[in-house]
Amino acid sequence: MANDAALFFGQFMRSPGTTGAVAPSSQRLARVVASPVPERGDPVIVELGPGTGVFTKEIQRRLGGRGHHLAIEINPRLAAGLADRHPGAKIIVGDAVNLPQLLAHHGLERADVVVSGLPWAAFPAGLQDRLLGAIRETLTPQGTLTTFAYVHARTLPPAMRFRRRLMEAFEEVVPSRTIWGNVPPAFVYHARRPRH
Incomplete structure (x- = not known):
């Protein structure tokens, strides 16, 4: 939505370190990021940094009213918009470090499953x-962290450092x-089975 893009860009300009992107993610990316969300059973899904809710919408679609969906957003303005649009998700204003x-x-x-939109x-x-420590502590032994990265930033030192830490923290890390x-x-990174 055009309004979402404007809101997202405005929040990025105010706080690029916590918003991390200039525009919301696409539906194509949302489908891949949310693909580990089970379409059966009663799962607990945690979403970190939902922003304007592109991933939230796809997670809710996959859950179809089942399970628990907690979405943790540090930005109160973005969280308020999410709560109105996604009543099936529990929107929490908070820091993912406290997961x-x-x-x-x-x-x-x-x-x-932990679905991350964090930068x-x-x-x-x-x-x-x-953050990785909080996620590992939270996931079940067979749990999955799914997150994404931008292709152009793949070889930047912070991105390479994150990839190394992800591979140390999980038994299996598969890029899409x-x-x-x-x-x-x-x-997208699909990181499975946290090491404890």
């Missing part, structure tokens, strides 16, 4: 480590094919 406590506060122990390459090493329909082009 285990946020989950416990809502009566949940573990997540089956990993914009984060310093210490923050990357704290390039999603050319996203602006800018992106790819």
